[in-house]
Amino acid sequence: MTYSYTQISQYLTCPRRYRHRYLDGWQEKDTRAAMLFGRAFERALSAYFQREDTAAVLFREWTACKNQGLRFSNGDTWDRMLQQGIQLLDRFCQDDRIRIRQARRNLQIKFTRTISEKNDFVAYVDAIGKLDGTRCLLEWKTTSSRYPEEPDGLLALDPQLVCYSWMTGISEVAQVVFVRKRLVEVQYLRTTITDEQRAEFGQLVEDTIRRVESAQFLPHSGIRFPQNPCSTCPYLGLCLGKQNLIDAALVRRPGAENLGWLDELTY
Numbered sequence: 396m397t398y399s400y401t402q403i404s405q406y407l408t409c410p411r412r413y414r415h416r417y418l419d420g421w422q423e424k425d426t427r428a429a430m431l432f433g434r435a436f437e438r439a440l441s442a443y444f445q446r447e448d449t450a451a452v453l454f455r456e457w458t459a460c461k462n463q464g465l466r467f468s469n470g471d472t473w474d475r476m477l478q479q480g481i482q483l484l485d486r487f488c489q490d491d492r493i494r495i496r497q498a499r500r501n502l503q504i505k506f507t508r509t510i511s512e513k514n515d516f517v518a519y520v521d522a523i524g525k526l527d528g529t530r531c532l533l534e535w536k537t538t539s540s541r542y543p544e545e546p547d548g549l550l551a552l553d554p555q556l557v558c559y560s561w562m563t564g565i566s567e568v569a570q571v572v573f574v575r576k577r578l579v580e581v582q583y584l585r586t587t588i589t590d591e592q593r594a595e596f597g598q599l600v601e602d603t604i605r606r607v608e609s610a611q612f613l614p615h616s617g618i619r620f621p622q623n624p625c626s627t628c629p630y631l632g633l634c635l636g637k638q639n640l641i642d643a644a645l646v647r648r649p650g651a652e653n654l655g656w657l658d659e660l661t662y
């Protein structure tokens with residue numbers, strides 16, 4: 396079995412959700428505009444480091460999504476997102492704070508790690524390069540609201556960065572956050588992950604895999620008003636037995652349980 400960060404984090408969010416997705420083959424429909432835009436934008440970023448026309452790549456990739464029945468949120472439209480994307484790419488070029496040498500080798504890098512005789516773990520890191528001259532692991536994020544920067548040190552608790560640091564052995568990590576808001580903004584957030592955090596994450600992975608292998612899939616969504624994760628969970632229809640919600644949000648791909656690591660490429 397090949398595990399990934401997305402699988403481990405889905406289990407930790409709610410084990411029942413993991414079962415719906417990875418054992419029963421239910422998958423959220425790929426029509427979320429924000430997610431598809433994020434993918435198109437990352438292709439444009441890759442083009443930037445390969446000295447291609449970034450705006451043309453963004454336009455081409457985003458146009459390919461146009462007729463996929465996109466589900467927009469926060470009043471977004473296709474045109475508005477394109478415009479914000481182009482402004483963000485301009486801002487990123489002007490800032491000129493990120494350097495990536497040998498872009499073909501240092502973008503979307505696959506790392507694998509053996510966990511046990513039967514299991515391994517795979518991660519796709521967005522990039523390894525330099526932020527303001529410091530070598531670090533880089534993750535791109537597109538979002539409609541700023542990432543919090545206070546209190547100081549908060550970023551070091553980000554589980555995905557801890558995971559990728561554990562996978563690569565690189566302690567300096569950064570998120571470059573492309574914020575789509577009225578006045579676009581690029582945040583450059585850097586932190587250091589300690590040896591202890593990496594060791595603990597390894598234990599967390601082993602412990603989670605043990606639970607998956609012993610079929611522990613009790614729902615625990617952490618229900619607490621007003622932060623009830625069930626209300627935004629794509630599997631709500633399955634848990635409530637409501638066919639209309641299932642039809643609206645999910646498709647079923649039975650027999651796909653061993654391909655969960657592919658989610659790494661889409662989330």
Ligand code: SF4
Pocket residue numbers: 408409410411412413415614615616624625626628629630631632634
């Ligand atoms: S709806 Fe709630 S209980 Fe059901 S899978 Fe999602 S988070 Fe878990």
